[in-house]
Amino acid sequence: MKPAPFRYFAPTSLDECVDLLSEHGDEAKLLAGGQSLVPMMNFRLAKPAALIDLNGVSELAYVGETASGGMRIGALTRQRALERDPELRRRNPLLAEAIPYIGHFQIRNRGTVGGSIAHADPAAELPAVLCALDGSIRVQGAGGERTIAAVDFFQTYFTADLGPDEVVTEIVLPPWHSGDGWAVQELSRRYGDFALVGVACRLRVDAEGNVTDSAAALFGVGGAPVVPEAVAQLVGTRAEEATLAAVSAAVAAELDPESDVHASASYRRHLAGVLTRRALGEAYARANGGAG
Amino acid sequence: MDLHGQKVLKVAIDPLWEAMDDPDLLARSAPGCKRLEAIGDGEYIAVVELGVAAVKGRYTARVRMSDKRREAASGSLHVALKGDGDSGFLTGEGDVRLETVEQGTRVSYEAAVTVGGRVAGVGQRVLRGIANMLIGQFFKSLEEELRSVRAAT
Numbered sequence: 001m002k003p004a005p006f007r008y009f010a011p012t013s014l015d016e017c018v019d020l021l022s023e024h025g026d027e028a029k030l031l032a033g034g035q036s037l038v039p040m041m042n043f044r045l046a047k048p049a050a051l052i053d054l055n056g057v058s059e060l061a062y063v064g065e066t067a068s069g070g071m072r073i074g075a076l077t078r079q080r081a082l083e084r085d086p087e088l089r090r091r092n093p094l095l096a097e098a099i100p101y102i103g104h105f106q107i108r109n110r111g112t113v114g115g116s117i118a119h120a121d122p123a124a125e126l127p128a129v130l131c132a133l134d135g136s137i138r139v140q141g142a143g144g145e146r147t148i149a150a151v152d153f154f155q156t157y158f159t160a161d162l163g164p165d166e167v168v169t170e171i172v173l174p175p176w177h178s179g180d181g182w183a184v185q186e187l188s189r190r191y192g193d194f195a196l197v198g199v200a201c202r203l204r205v206d207a208e209g210n211v212t213d214s215a216a217a218l219f220g221v222g223g224a225p226v227v228p229e230a231v232a233q234l235v236g237t238r239a240e241e242a243t244l245a246a247v248s249a250a251v252a253a254e255l256d257p258e259s260d261v262h263a264s265a266s267y268r269r270h271l272a273g274v275l276t277r278r279a280l281g282e283a284y285a286r287a288n289g290g291a292g
Numbered sequence: 293m294d295l296h297g298q299k300v301l302k303v304a305i306d307p308l309w310e311a312m313d314d315p316d317l318l319a320r321s322a323p324g325c326k327r328l329e330a331i332g333d334g335e336y337i338a339v340v341e342l343g344v345a346a347v348k349g350r351y352t353a354r355v356r357m358s359d360k361r362r363e364a365a366s367g368s369l370h371v372a373l374k375g376d377g378d379s380g381f382l383t384g385e386g387d388v389r390l391e392t393v394e395q396g397t398r399v400s401y402e403a404a405v406t407v408g409g410r411v412a413g414v415g416q417r418v419l420r421g422i423a424n425m426l427i428g429q430f431f432k433s434l435e436e437e438l439r440s441v442r443a444a445t
Contacts, residue, residue: 040347043410046346157344157345258420
């Protein structure tokens with residue numbers, strides 16, 4: 001369990017990192033928390049010729065605010081730092097609820113926000129949360145900076161709109177609307193395993209209890225997070241039991257999950273409906289001043 | 293591992309049949325294909341470089357197409373595959389069916405594939421999805437290649 005030989009670079013600034021990337025590009029991998037990359041290197045499945053270690057690029061570790069009151073989270077921010085941020089539950093309760101589902105705390109101690117985003121694992125929580133929140137991803141390369149909407153960024157299995165000479169620098173979340181309801185539901189066979197299916201959702205409700213806005217994203221059901229169209233059917237309703245059942249069934253019907261040793265496609269689809277119904281119900285209760 | 297799927301390509305069935313005998317076109321359409329050499333009797337040697345996540349590998353495969361049943365508006369062929377590379381090996385065979393539909397040609401496939409080696413041990417969770425994705429990419433590129441050929445003539 002030792003990696004193949006590689007050249008090691010430890011830049012201390014983003015500029016230096018971008019220079020190294022444009023020099024080594026396709027032959028290099030960026031090392032952030034290393035929670036996915038290092039095991040793959042030790043199995044010698046990944047044999048990058050060069051490793052560019054981001055851990056010294058401290059300018060990428062921060063939690064900040066956008067001009068409009070949203071959040072900016074630097075790519076090198078540890079997942080555990082967010083989990084322990086006492087302000088996070090107020091600033092973005094959906095993100096706060098999703099973080100503890102990422103692996104185990106040992107993984108979150110090292111794992112970074114940008115690493116999870118760039119790796120684009122189809123069962124990962126953060127990509128789906130970003131899609132449900134209408135977030136975006138900022139990347140930098142020799143050609144300059146780009147901002148990509150999360151729903152466009154994640155393309156398929158471990159594939160994102162990120163060039164070999166680009167690095168994820170931060171994620172951007174729109175301001176949290178106080179009063180919005182949220183929920184994350186996930187099922188895995190053991191605590192900390194990859195999700196068989198997961199769902200993250202957010203709902204807004206007016207004074208009469210009518211849903212005015214709804215958003216959701218599912219993970220573990222395809223190559224990238226799935227933003228189901230059917231969840232919009234909740235708008236204008238009071239999320240009654242029958243409505244929730246109909247909407248979650250319509251969401252499940254949109255999905256085309258794969259079978260693997262852990263779960264069959266039909267079980268995944270069934271589970272997606274169940275978890276969606278629970279998540280939407282919980283989010284509605286929180287938005288409506290209930291269990292929030 | 294069973295693989296199956298279908299896709300409607302916006303091309304007529306005849307150019308698709310001709311594509312099956314055109315190694316250059318097949319090589320351009322297959323994801324990561326660096327070389328495709330016809331060795332006769334419907335058999336090819338393919339060299340493919342694929343990278344998913346940080347797992348990049350070079351694989352060499354022997355592909356054999358046989359039992360072509362070509363009728364006016366439908367047909368099928370049998371494909372057998374045996375390959376290995378840096379991080380694993382694969383054997384498989386299956387059937388591809390072509391059928392003329394209103395929008396073009398429906399391509400459906402059914403195959404039984406065995407993947408072994410390290411890539412199978414670690415990648416089990418996503419193998420089927422990635423395999424179907426690669427097959428989908430192949431048909432999509434084939435469709436684009438055929439449409440651009442048609443547009444150019």
